[in-house]
Amino acid sequence: MKKLFALILAMAMAFSLVACGGSSDSDTDDDGDASSASSASTSEDEDESGTESEGEAEASSTDDTSSDGELIVVGFAQVGHESDWRTASTESCQSVFTEENGYELVFVDCDQDSAAQLEAVRSFIQQEVDYIIIDPIVSTGWDTVLTECEEAGIPVIVIDRTIDDSDKYAAWVGSDFTTEGLAAGEWLKAYADAKGIEELNILVIEGTTGASATIGRTEGFQEIADKYGWTILDSQDGDFTEAGGQEIMESYCKSYEGQFNVVICQNDNEAFGAMTAMTNAGVTYGVDGDVILISFDACTAGLQYVQSGDINADFECNPLAAPFVDEVIKQLEAGETPETTVYMEEHWYTYDDTVSTFEVDGVEQSVTVVTDEIVEAQY
Numbered sequence: 001m002k003k004l005f006a007l008i009l010a011m012a013m014a015f016s017l018v019a020c021g022g023s024s025d026s027d028t029d030d031d032g033d034a035s036s037a038s039s040a041s042t043s044e045d046e047d048e049s050g051t052e053s054e055g056e057a058e059a060s061s062t063d064d065t066s067s068d069g070e071l072i073v074v075g076f077a078q079v080g081h082e083s084d085w086r087t088a089s090t091e092s093c094q095s096v097f098t099e100e101n102g103y104e105l106v107f108v109d110c111d112q113d114s115a116a117q118l119e120a121v122r123s124f125i126q127q128e129v130d131y132i133i134i135d136p137i138v139s140t141g142w143d144t145v146l147t148e149c150e151e152a153g154i155p156v157i158v159i160d161r162t163i164d165d166s167d168k169y170a171a172w173v174g175s176d177f178t179t180e181g182l183a184a185g186e187w188l189k190a191y192a193d194a195k196g197i198e199e200l201n202i203l204v205i206e207g208t209t210g211a212s213a214t215i216g217r218t219e220g221f222q223e224i225a226d227k228y229g230w231t232i233l234d235s236q237d238g239d240f241t242e243a244g245g246q247e248i249m250e251s252y253c254k255s256y257e258g259q260f261n262v263v264i265c266q267n268d269n270e271a272f273g274a275m276t277a278m279t280n281a282g283v284t285y286g287v288d289g290d291v292i293l294i295s296f297d298a299c300t301a302g303l304q305y306v307q308s309g310d311i312n313a314d315f316e317c318n319p320l321a322a323p324f325v326d327e328v329i330k331q332l333e334a335g336e337t338p339e340t341t342v343y344m345e346e347h348w349y350t351y352d353d354t355v356s357t358f359e360v361d362g363v364e365q366s367v368t369v370v371t372d373e374i375v376e377a378q379y
């Protein structure tokens with residue numbers, strides 16, 4: 001019944017969904033890589049309250065239909081399609097939330113537009129979906145619409161980025177962005193020491209302003225820069241896109257010509273754009289270049305550039321959250337209380353073992369040298 005109602009309302013709302021790139025995707029292709037999610041879930045690390053863990057979930061192959069035998073309708077308000085990482089995240093959801101697995105997925109690509117994302121969530125409420133998944137473009141401005149979800153009795157599951165001004169959701173599954181930033185900083189310190197580089201003059205290309213991925217990586221790296229007295233010459237928003245990375249780097253190459261020896265890009269696609277800009281400006285980068293290039297995400301193309309030595313180090317952000325969300329939904333369907341916070345397992349990738357271990361807040365971190373096998377297995 002809910003499904004029929006949802007379909008009628010979905011047709012009525014087609015215009016507004018199209019306006020923000022929406023599409024019902026219950027029979028989209030399923031060539032996403034949910035199976036590799038098992039490699040993202042090896043350790044378990046509950047905190048004292050028992051509410052945080054490094055997730056252990058596998059892509060579901062069992063039927064998750066609700067107890068009345070109908071498909072479970074899941075609305076997913078995705079950030080957009082700005083990066084390789086985002087594509088992997090979307091494909092992960094599309095491969096898990098299939099009819100075969102007992103789901104109907106209503107997918108909306110919000111094209112990095114926060115207003116469109118709020119509209120998408122409200123359309124899910126009107127469609128009376130069973131669950132709403134949100135990957136929040138920005139971390140604030142959520143309490144009103146999450147209250148509306150709560151009043152409608154629809155559980156919300158947040159993935160990837162965090163919501164920081166409301167707790168009206170059942171669970172969050174994502175990355176520890178601050179630790180990613182801290183790790184990038186501490187690795188850079190160890191690498192510079194090993195290479196005998198005493199002075200670091202750093203340019204940062206940030207992700208989307210207001211996104212928790214940007215906030216965490218920026219704060220984590222800044223903490224290390226402050227600790228070691230590094231100079232951050234500039235830090236600007238590249239919106240997590242290749243075009244954004246290229247544009248900011250072109251302007252940096254002009255404004256800071258000859259003054260910088262480190263570039264931090266807050267995702268792989270920005271790094272690809274920055275590499276184009278530096279090549280065009282005659283600036284050399286990577287293991288044999290004048291500029292140390294650091295990136296985040298570690299998607300396939302990013303790792304290929306690490307393997308070729310163009311990117312010195314890539315700090316993983318794992319996009320394969322969907323199997324964990326499937327677990328959360330199963331638990332909610334069974335009347336159980338899911339973990340409220342699940343961190344994805346992530347690795348730090350480098351070209352070689354110049355630095356093999358380093359510490360973040362006293363915890364030893366190991367570094368993974370990229371091989372053909374690693375590139376092949378990556379999303």
Ligand code: AHR
Nearest residue numbers: 083085160213240267317
């Ligand atoms: O929120 C995750 C970030 O968003 C990824 O680093 C980036 O690629 C994406 O756009």
